Amino acid sequence: MSAHCQLTGAEPKFGNTISHSHRRTSRRFNPNIQRRTYWVPSLGRRVRLRLSTRAIKTIDTIGIEAAIVRIRARGEQI
Numbered sequence: 001m002s003a004h005c006q007l008t009g010a011e012p013k014f015g016n017t018i019s020h021s022h023r024r025t026s027r028r029f030n031p032n033i034q035r036r037t038y039w040v041p042s043l044g045r046r047v048r049l050r051l052s053t054r055a056i057k058t059i060d061t062i063g064i065e066a067a068i069v070r071i072r073a074r075g076e077q078i
Contacts, residue, residue, distance in 0.1 A: 003030040006076050007055035007067055038064045047078055 003012050010031040016024040031052045040047050042065060049071075051059070059067045071078060 003033050004050065005031055005033060005052040005055050006049050006071055006074075007051055007058060009074060010052045010054070040064055040068060042068075043078075049078075 004010070012031070013029040015027055015029060017027045018024055031054075033050055033052055034056065035048060036051050036056060037046050037048045038059070039045075047064075047068070055067075068078060
């Protein structure tokens, strides 16, 4: 699970590349995964997460504490 977001659960999607001659070849659409480190006051330590850029924006909005609750609700280890 290399291209997998811990907060949103975004995974690679699959589709086709269509050439000018309309020949189809298989391709993979990966989410934009980044490694981010956040300080979590309730845990008293830093947490390193693999997040999509959409998830980073979500954490900026809801805060890291609420994001940790969502990640644990999905069953992810922190």
